[in-house]
Amino acid sequence: MTKGYVASRNRTLQHLYDNNISDNIFLSGDSHQNWVSDLAWLGTKPYDAATGSGAIGVEFAGTAVTSSGSSGTIAAVQKATKTKVDNNPELQWQEGYYRGYFHLSIKKSKIDAQFFGSPSVATRNGWDLPLANFTVLAGDDHLQRPVGGGRVEAGSLKGGKTVGTNVTLDTNGWKWETVGFEKMFVI
Numbered sequence: 001m002t003k004g005y006v007a008s009r010n011r012t013l014q015h016l017y018d019n020n021i022s023d024n025i026f027l028s029g030d031s032h033q034n035w036v037s038d039l040a041w042l043g044t045k046p047y048d049a050a051t052g053s054g055a056i057g058v059e060f061a062g063t064a065v066t067s068s069g070s071s072g073t074i075a076a077v078q079k080a081t082k083t084k085v086d087n088n089p090e091l092q093w094q095e096g097y098y099r100g101y102f103h104l105s106i107k108k109s110k111i112d113a114q115f116f117g118s119p120s121v122a123t124r125n126g127w128d129l130p131l132a133n134f135t136v137l138a139g140d141d142h143l144q145r146p147v148g149g150g151r152v153e154a155g156s157l158k159g160g161k162t163v164g165t166n167v168t169l170d171t172n173g174w175k176w177e178t179v180g181f182e183k184m185f186v187i
Contacts, residue, residue, distance in 0.1 A: 013041040016056050022141050024057025025111060030064045034095040034115055034155065036134050038142045042090060049089040052142025060113050062102045082156040092147045095131055095155025111136045117154065126172035131155060
């Protein structure tokens with residue numbers, strides 16, 4: 001959960017922990033950043049960032065689709081997100097360069113989250129870049145480890161690698177392609 005509204009956050013977490021309410025999924029948006037976090041009451045309840053033990057759920061947060069996020073180069077934003085992931089034990093992934101959305105696939109046994117970003121919101125285009133994928137297994141109350149399978153395509157992942165590709169989804173025809181930026185911006 002975000003760092004704001006501390007009293008409300010603490011009341012919510014206390015209610016969840018005190019009443020043994022598990023399998024919680026919190027959805028956040030319009031934050032101008034993407035992030036995925038184990039839901040843990042740091043400093044009050046035990047939590048192990050390496051295993052997720054002690055968490056009571058997971059929070060998925062998405063950017064605003066068209067508004068600006070972090071300014072600067074991809075490398076500069078990547079450095080800033082790495083600092084945030086390194087300094088927050090419950091924060092498992094953060095990405096702040098791309099505007100986009102996430103898609104949840106909800107089944108009784110698990111939830112899969114797929115994050116996508118647009119290479120540009122300055123032009124009309126149908127291209128979506130895959131950013132990261134995450135899974136929460138029923139009854140686990142935390143992200144599956146290794147988080148993101150140990151690899152994401154953008155942003156910073158706790159205990160994993162960021163490996164970008166140019167595999168892109170063309171939402172105009174719903175086909176995956178390997179393309180360069182020059183093709184993405186032909187209108």
